[in-house]
Each structure stands twice: as C-alpha cells, then as structure tokens.
Amino acid sequence: QTVLVASDTHPDGYPTVEAVKYFGQLVSERTAGRYSVDVKFGAQLGQEADTVEQVRAGAIAINRTSLGPWNGLVKQTIVPSLPYIFKSTAHARSVMSGPVGDEILAAFEPYGVIGLAFYDGGARSFYTSEKQITSVADLKGMKLRTMQSDIFVDMMAAFGATATPMPYGEVYSAIETGVVDGAENNFPSYDTAKHSEVAKFYTLDEHLIVPEVLVISKMVWDGISPEDQAVIRQAAKDSVAKQYELWDAKVAESRKIVEGSGSTIVEVADKQAFVDAVKPVYDKYAADPELKALIEKIQAAE
Amino acid sequence: MTAARPRLRKLGRALSALSTAALYLAGFFLVLMTLFVGWQVFTRYVLNWSNAWTEPAAVFLMSWFIFLGSAVGIRENYHLGFDVLLYVLPRSGKKYLRTISDLVVLAFALGMVVYGMQLVLLSWAARMPTLGIPEGAKYISVVAGGALIVIFALERLVLRWSGVDIDADVNLDLDAVPDAGTVKEV
Amino acid sequence: MELWVLFGTFVLLMLIGTPIAFCLGVAAFATALYMKLPPLVIFQQLNSGMNIFTLLAVPFFIYAGDLMVRGGIAQRIIDFASSLIGHVRGGMGQVNIATATLFGGISGSAVAEAAAVGGLMIPQMKARGYGADYAVNVTSMAALIALLIPPSHNMIIYSISAGGKISIADLFTAGIIPGLLFALVLMLTAYVVARRRGYPTEPFPGFRRVGYLFLVSLPGLLLIAIIFGGVRSGVFTASESSCIAVFYALLVTVLVYRRMGWRDFVHATMGAVRTTSMVLLIIGTAAAFSYLMARLSVPALMIDFLNDISSDPLMILLLLNVLMLLLGTFMDMGPMIIITTPIFLPVVQAYGIDPVHFGVIMILNLGIGLNTPPVGAVQFVACAVGKITVWQAMRSIWPFYGASLVVLGLVTYIPEISLWLPRLFRGT
Numbered sequence: 001q002t003v004l005v006a007s008d009t010h011p012d013g014y015p016t017v018e019a020v021k022y023f024g025q026l027v028s029e030r031t032a033g034r035y036s037v038d039v040k041f042g043a044q045l046g047q048e049a050d051t052v053e054q055v056r057a058g059a060i061a062i063n064r065t066s067l068g069p070w071n072g073l074v075k076q077t078i079v080p081s082l083p084y085i086f087k088s089t090a091h092a093r094s095v096m097s098g099p100v101g102d103e104i105l106a107a108f109e110p111y112g113v114i115g116l117a118f119y120d121g122g123a124r125s126f127y128t129s130e131k132q133i134t135s136v137a138d139l140k141g142m143k144l145r146t147m148q149s150d151i152f153v154d155m156m157a158a159f160g161a162t163a164t165p166m167p168y169g170e171v172y173s174a175i176e177t178g179v180v181d182g183a184e185n186n187f188p189s190y191d192t193a194k195h196s197e198v199a200k201f202y203t204l205d206e207h208l209i210v211p212e213v214l215v216i217s218k219m220v221w222d223g224i225s226p227e228d229q230a231v232i233r234q235a236a237k238d239s240v241a242k243q244y245e246l247w248d249a250k251v252a253e254s255r256k257i258v259e260g261s262g263s264t265i266v267e268v269a270d271k272q273a274f275v276d277a278v279k280p281v282y283d284k285y286a287a288d289p290e291l292k293a294l295i296e297k298i299q300a301a302e
Numbered sequence: 303m304t305a306a307r308p309r310l311r312k313l314g315r316a317l318s319a320l321s322t323a324a325l326y327l328a329g330f331f332l333v334l335m336t337l338f339v340g341w342q343v344f345t346r347y348v349l350n351w352s353n354a355w356t357e358p359a360a361v362f363l364m365s366w367f368i369f370l371g372s373a374v375g376i377r378e379n380y381h382l383g384f385d386v387l388l389y390v391l392p393r394s395g396k397k398y399l400r401t402i403s404d405l406v407v408l409a410f411a412l413g414m415v416v417y418g419m420q421l422v423l424l425s426w427a428a429r430m431p432t433l434g435i436p437e438g439a440k441y442i443s444v445v446a447g448g449a450l451i452v453i454f455a456l457e458r459l460v461l462r463w464s465g466v467d468i469d470a471d472v473n474l475d476l477d478a479v480p481d482a483g484t485v486k487e488v
Numbered sequence: 489m490e491l492w493v494l495f496g497t498f499v500l501l502m503l504i505g506t507p508i509a510f511c512l513g514v515a516a517f518a519t520a521l522y523m524k525l526p527p528l529v530i531f532q533q534l535n536s537g538m539n540i541f542t543l544l545a546v547p548f549f550i551y552a553g554d555l556m557v558r559g560g561i562a563q564r565i566i567d568f569a570s571s572l573i574g575h576v577r578g579g580m581g582q583v584n585i586a587t588a589t590l591f592g593g594i595s596g597s598a599v600a601e602a603a604a605v606g607g608l609m610i611p612q613m614k615a616r617g618y619g620a621d622y623a624v625n626v627t628s629m630a631a632l633i634a635l636l637i638p639p640s641h642n643m644i645i646y647s648i649s650a651g652g653k654i655s656i657a658d659l660f661t662a663g664i665i666p667g668l669l670f671a672l673v674l675m676l677t678a679y680v681v682a683r684r685r686g687y688p689t690e691p692f693p694g695f696r697r698v699g700y701l702f703l704v705s706l707p708g709l710l711l712i713a714i715i716f717g718g719v720r721s722g723v724f725t726a727s728e729s730s731c732i733a734v735f736y737a738l739l740v741t742v743l744v745y746r747r748m749g750w751r752d753f754v755h756a757t758m759g760a761v762r763t764t765s766m767v768l769l770i771i772g773t774a775a776a777f778s779y780l781m782a783r784l785s786v787p788a789l790m791i792d793f794l795n796d797i798s799s800d801p802l803m804i805l806l807l808l809n810v811l812m813l814l815l816g817t818f819m820d821m822g823p824m825i826i827i828t829t830p831i832f833l834p835v836v837q838a839y840g841i842d843p844v845h846f847g848v849i850m851i852l853n854l855g856i857g858l859n860t861p862p863v864g865a866v867q868f869v870a871c872a873v874g875k876i877t878v879w880q881a882m883r884s885i886w887p888f889y890g891a892s893l894v895v896l897g898l899v900t901y902i903p904e905i906s907l908w909l910p911r912l913f914r915g916t
C-alpha cells in the first residue's frame with residue numbers, strides 16, 4: 001500500500017493532469033492496489049523547476065513537466081525543444097513514442113529519475129495584437145513575450161525579433177498596453193489565459209511542437225520490485241494514447257472558442273522560410289556530436 | 303553591554319562589523335536590483351531591445367538581499383513576533399521563552415546551512431537558463447544567510463546567559479537609522 | 489497526526505513569541521522530518537517562495553516610500569491633501585483611503601500598496617497625533633482596494649486556475665464597483681472611529697493656500713500620473729512601475745527639492761533593507777508551510793466537510809465565505825486561489841452562481857485574509873512601516889474587519905454590484 005505523490009503544474013481537468021490520473025488508475029488496478037498515485041495539480045508543490053529538484057531528491061515520486069526545466073540538466077532534451085524539429089504533430093508523436101523517444105528517456109537516469117513516457121505539449125505559435133505575421137520579415141523588430149529559455153532567446157534573435165521575458169500573469173496587460181507586440185503559445189493557453197482577447201492574430205507557424213515528460217524518482221524506483229516496475233512502465237506508455245485523445249479534444253475546443261470570439265487564424269505562406277531562418281540555432285546546438293546525431297535521427301524519421 | 307566581560311565586548315565588536323557589512327551588502331544589492339530593472343525598462347522602451355538576463359539577475363539578487371537582511375534582523379531583533387504570553391509572564395520566565403525562541407531560530411538556520419548545501423550540490427550540474435550559471439548557485443544565499451543567522455543567534459544566547467539584558471528593548475543605533483522599519487517587540 | 493505536528497508546532501512557537509517567519513519555517517521543518525520527507529524541500533520552498541519577479545514590487549515600493557518620506561515628497565503631498573479635506577474629522581484617514589484607491593489603479597498587489605501608501609502616510613499620521621494602530625489598520629485595509637480595482641494579478645491567476653473559462657477583461661471590469669464600494673465603506677468607518685477617538689480636524693486654510701500647496705506638491709503628485717500613464721500606455725509593466733517609482737523619487741528629491749544627500753540616501757536604503765527583508769522572509773517560510781498543507785491535502789479535507797451540507801446557494805456561498813476566511817487566515821492568496829478555485833468553482837456553478845461574480849467574492853475574501861494573523865502579508869507590511877506589533881494592531885482592527893465583512897456580504901448577495909459593469913461593457 002504505497003501512495004506515489006505526483007506533481008503537475010496544470011489545473012485539474014487539464015489533459016496532462018487527467019492523463020497522470022489515468023496512469024495512476026492503471027497502476028492501481030494492475031498492482032492490485034499495492035501502488036496508487038495521488039496527483040497534486042495546479043502547481044501545489046511548486047513550479048516545474050522546483051518539482052524537478054524534488055523528484056530528483058525523492059521528495060515526490062512522480063513528475064509531469066514540459067522539457068524546458070530539464071534542458072539545463074539532460075542535454076538530450078534540448079533536441080525535441082528545437083524550433084521546427086518536427087514536421088507535424090503526427091511526426092512528433094511517432095518520433096517521441098518510438099526508439100528515439102526511448103533513447104531520450106534513457107538519458108534521464110544519470111540525473112536521479114527514470115523517464116517513463118512523453119506526452120504531447122502541443123504546437124506553439126505566435127500571436128500578435130496589431131500586425132499580422134505572415135512571413136519572417138514581419139517578425140523583424142517585434143517585441144514578443146517568450147518563455148525564459150536559451151533556445152527561445154536564440155530563436156527570436158534568429159528571427160530578428162526581441163524575446164521579452166516577463167511573468168506569465170503580466171502578459172495579458174502587457175499585450176493590451178503594447179509593452180509587447182504579442183506572445184506565443186498553443187491554442188489551449190492562448191484561449192484559457194484569455195490572450196485571445198488582446199491579441200487577435202494567431203499565426204500558425206508552429207515553431208515548437210514540444211513534448212512533455214513523465215518521470216519517476218530513481219530513489220522510489222529502486223524500492224519497487226522488477227514486476228511492479230514493468231507494470232508502471234507499461235501503464236505510463238498506455239496513458240499516452242489517452243493523453244493524445246484528451247489533448248486533441250482540448251485543442252479543437254480552444255480553437256473553436258477563439259475563432260468564435262473573433263480571432264484571425266493566419267496561415268503562413270512559406271513555412272520553409274521560417275525553418276531556414278532558425279538555422280543559426282541548429283548550428284549552435286549541433287556543435288555537440290551527440291545532439292547532432294539525435295537531430296539527424298529525428299529528421300530522418302517518419 | 304558595559305557590564306559584560308572584555309572578551310565578550312571584543313566579540314561583540316567583531317560581530318557588529320560583520321552585521322554592518324551584511325547590511326551594507328544587502329543595501330548594495332537593493333540598489334543593483336533597481337538598476338537592473340530600470341535598465342530592463344530603458345533598453346526595451348528607449349533602445350527597443352530586451353535583456354533576457356535582467357529579470358533572473360534581479361530575482362537572484364533579491365534572495366541574497368532577503369537572507370542578509372534577515373540575518374541582521376536577528377542581531378538587531380527586528381523580526382515580527384506575536385508575543386501574547388510575554389505580557390503575562392514575569393521577567394525571569396521571559397528569559398526562558400526568549401532562549402527557546404533563539405534555539406528555534408538556531409535550529410532553522412542550521413537547516414538552512416545543511417539542506418541549503420544539499421540543494422546546492424543537487425542542482426549544481428544543471429544550468430540556469432539565460433544566466434548560464436549553475437542552477438545550484440541560487441541556493442548559496444540560503445547557506446550564507448543560514449550561517450550568519452547561526453552566528454547571530456549564538457551571540458544572543460551567549461549574551462543572555464552572561465547576564466546581558468538583550469531582551470529589554472530593540473538594540474539599535476537609532477540615530478544612525480532614524481527611519482528604519484524597525485519593529486519593537488513587546 | 490502530521491497535521492497536529494504542523495499546526496501544533498506553529499501555534500506553540502507563536503505563543504512564546506518566536507518571530508513569525510521562524511514559527512512557519514520550523515513548523516514546516518519539523519513536519520517534514522516527522523513525515524520522513526527529504527527536509528531540503530522545505531528550504532527549496534523557502535527560497536522559491538520569495539524568488540518571484542513580481543515580488544520585487546515590495547522592496548521597490550517600500551524603498552520609493554522611504555526616499556519620498558526622506559526627500560520631502562510625502563510631506564508636501566500630505567500637506568496638500570490635508571488642506572483639501574483635513575477639516576473633516578480624522579481627515580488623514582480619508583486622505584489615506586483616497587490615495588490607496590488612486591494607487592490601486594496602478595498596482596495589483598495589496599502588499600506593495602500597503603508599502604507605498606503606508607510608507608507615505610503612516611509616519612505623517614503618527615506625526616499628527618493619530619494612533620499608530622489606527623494608521624496601520626486604515627492602511628492595511630485600504631490596501632485591499634488594489635486587489636479589486638484593475639490591474640489585479642490575482643484575478644488573472646483565478647481565471648487561469650478556473651481552466652480559462654472566464655474572461656479576464658470581465659473580471660477586471662467586475663472589480664471596479666466593489667473596489668469603490670469598499671473604499672466608501674472604509675471611509676465611513678474611518679470617520680466614525682476618528683470621531684470617537686477625537687482625532688484632529690484642521691481649519692480650512694482657504695483656496696489660495698490650497699492652490700499653493702497643490703503647486704508645491706505637484707512634482708510628487710506627478711509620480712501617480714507617470715506611473716498610471718506609463719502602465720496604461722505600455723512603457724512599463726505594473727511590477728516594473730515600482731522600480732520607476734524609485735528612480736522618479738530620487739530624481740525629484742535630489743534635483744527638484746534638493747533634500748536628498750548621500751547620507752540620507754544610504755539611510756533610506758538601509759531602512760528599506762530592514763523592513764522588506766523581514767517581510768519577504770515571512771513570504772518565503774509561508775511558502776514552505778503552504779507546501780506541507782498541500783501535501784497533507786488540507787484544502788481537500790475542508791471541502792469534504794462541505795459536501796455533506798446544504799442545497800441552498802445562499803447557504804453554500806455563506807459556507808464558502810466562512811471556509812475561505814478560515815483558510816485565508818492561515819494561507820497566502822496566490823496558492824489559495826490556485827488550490828481552491830478548481831474545487832470551489834464547480835460547486836458554485838452547479839448552483840447557478842456566475843463565475844465572474846464568484847471571482848470577485850474570492851478575491852475580496854482572501855484579500856481580507858491578508859490582514860489576519862498568523863499569515864497576513866499586508867498586515868505585516870503595514871505593522872512594519874508603522875513600527876508596531878501585529879498584536880497592537882489587532883486590538884483596534886475590529887471596526888475595519890466589520891466594515892470589510894459588510895462589503896463582503898453585499899458583494900456576495902448582490903451579484904449586480906459585480907456583474908452590472910461588465911454586462912454594460914459587453915452590451916448584453
């Protein structure tokens with residue numbers, strides 16, 4: 001009778017939270033109740049960077065985060081975080097649930113956690129208040145709020161735009177008042193954070209299709225019998241399809257809402273131009289031969 | 303203070319210097335934080351480019367500033383307390399309660415040193431985004447602040463049990479800091 | 489049992505007068521040891537609870553306040569305001585609330601508000617013979633207006649916690665009338681208390697004098713316009729505006745009033761270090777304490793008890809209000825919103841209560857919790873600025889608690905107070 005405490009920073013009901021709950025349900029059923037999962041959602045146990053340290057130290061058993069907070073630790077996680085690394089959501093899913101995904105999961109182990117599975121964190125695109133982005137040239141000189149990550153800063157520099165970091169809670173009024181020209185995120189966040197109220201142009205450039213990762217603390221893992229370990233691994237893999245299904249429904253719902261409330265979805269005419277523009281970002285990270293090999297594997301995969 | 307033995311007085315002077323140094327360093331960090339955020343606004347609005355480093359750097363300095371200032375607060379006794387019981391207890395009882403409080407502070411500060419160190423080691427391998435320094439660096443302030451609090455809490459314990467009346471009132475050079483946000487206890 | 493360790497240690501240490509930051513920290517530390525959690529998690533939360541960029545507004549507004557007080561800005565603004573409405577009984581209390589309402593349109597943080605307005609007003613009120621407790625209580629209560637009048641970060645947190653089904657624009661608009669109502673009720677309360685205590689009235693000095701004092705105080709008053717205009721026009725964000733306040737205060741005191749020397753500057757800086765490090769340490773240890781509450785499922789336990797009772801929406805709202813007041817007594821606003829919104833909101837929506845309306849109720853309710861010990865960040869700031877203990881403030885805070893509960897009752901049971909304006913804006 002062991003309760004595994006899990007953290008997820010999204011609110012209750014969010015696809016990742018529901019997927020972790022589903023995973024817990026499977027674990028509980030298949031271990032005849034020897035293990036269960038208590039999901040602490042809504043960043044109750046801290047922001048992602050905090051929970052990464054907690055799961056490494058064994059303070060929590062299971063953690064679901066984006067790859068961002070792992071970038072500075074597990075260098076292999078940088079590759080799926082690169083802009084335009086995946087051709088499409090389908091490509092991303094097939095790569096991350098295949099052998100390349102398993103290779104990246106295995107890279108977590110030296111850092112005190114066992115990688116269990118990758119979820120879909122959605123495709124992130126730019127949205128702006130005044131000027132539509134239809135080409136790379138439109139991005140030049142724009143001030144856009146991005147996540148606090150080196151890859152983002154490098155990508156924005158490559159576009160000739162300015163990455164403007166600021167707390168998430170300030171983004172809405174920063175767009176409204178023009179402190180920034182816009183921001184970038186996936187459809188559900190664009191909708192739920194209400195940024196669609198102030199930034200009407202959503203450009204479908206999909207610069208980032210970023211997987212999310214489910215890990216278990218190695219300290220906890222080592223105390224689990226090999227049979228139960230296998231059950232937990234399989235349950236995690238089995239929760240992935242469920243997460244995809246929930247995620248797709250969420251994206252469709254959010255997209256419908258923002259379109260209904262008057263957002264313009266802008267298609268980019270020449271996506272290859274965006275891909276070409278971020279080449280300097282690849283040059284920087286592909287300097288590492290291991291990462292270079294990984295990049296090539298992903299690009300070669302179907 | 304005058305009643306104390308000369309060795310204690312010498313120690314007190316050394317710790318005064320340490321406390322003043324910590325206070326001035328915290329003040330310097332406050333000024334630096336102001337400059338960083340000001341620079342962030344200036345570059346974005348006037349020069350039309352953004353610094354990614356100003357925000358994490360200001361936040362990084364803030365925790366140093368808080369722990370240094372808090373440690374000085376232990377020595378100068380300006381932390382907020384809720385001292386209902388101290389009103390009703392006789393003076394001798396107060397001495398024991400104050401001792402317990404200082405021991406509690408000491409225990410927490412030791413935790414800051416020990417577990418702060420664990421945090422530094424745990425996250426040293428990770429890189430902080432933007433700043434590029436080890437993630438563990440953000441916990442050095444916990445260790446340093448904890449160490450200062452340990453020293454100042456020990457000083458209070460030693461002084462009290464050497465017969466120095468440190469609980470009578472706030473021990474502050476009020477002339478030097480007339481508008482400091484000091485809070486008198488009791 | 490873990491809960492007993494957590495709360496028992498906390499209450500015991502508080503009673504013997506241990507500084508509150510350490511009551512919270514050690515209670516969390518002891519509970520982690522008892523639960524065999526790696527204790528480093530407590531010290532991690534201590535650090536990350538205070539490492540939030542938006543929190544920089546706290547030291548900056550306190551610092552700007554110190555500079556304004558030392559550099560003569562505060563004095564001139566208050567001279568002007570006092571000449572204007574000082575002839576009302578206890579006029580400085582009214583000036584305090586009016587100023588807080590204006591500042592509320594600039595900042596969304598009640599803590600920063602208490603620091604800014606308190607730093608300005610409390611020393612002046614004390615100098616004019618007002619009790620420090622009165623000045624502190626008026627300040628800490630008036631600071632809550634900032635939570636209701638836009639901008640309000642907490643409303644954004646609420647909207648996100650609600651899974652994004654709620655428009656932030658609507659929430660912002662919904663807060664305006666409750667915010668102004670709160671200001672009005674506080675002014676009435678402050679007036680009654682001031683009358684009972686016989687606080688001074690000052691003779692009306694005549695319009696010539698008022699005009700003169702206005703001109704003299706104009707450089708200071710411009711700060712409000714600069715901050716407001718800067719935020720509205722997008723030169724800087726709300727939390728950056730606190731830093732601009734520091735720069736502007738320095739500019740005016742050094743160049744215009746020529747009152748600020750190097751020595752004054754150093755003293756103001758050290759004063760700000762002392763005040764804010766103490767307050768922010770409490771915010772850090774409160775984060776560690778909250779972490780354990782979340783791990784011990786305290787909010788969920790509270791909800792279980794609610795499920796057994798009632799089918800009447802009025803009753804549910806009453807219960808939720810009591811529950812939030814209880815939780816708000818012990819917990820900080822941000823985590824409270826994030827934890828309770830997903831649990832409470834489905835309940836109230838099932839009873840047909842508008843989520844925008846409930847958001848305003850929650851913000852006001854948890855805002856009151858910022859003024860209740862043991863975990864009351866706004867009250868701590870106001871007490872620190874006023875140089876009194878929380879205990880001293882508590883002895884005369886009751887009329888103000890009463891006033892805020894009256895407003896909470898009105899806002900809870902008359903949805904139109906919140907919903908009329910957003911509907912007007914949407915044209916529905």
Ligand code: NA
Pocket residue numbers: 591592593594595596597633634635636637638639640
């Ligand atoms: Na506000």
Ligand code: NA
Pocket residue numbers: 816817818819856857858859860861862863864865
């Ligand atoms: Na409270």
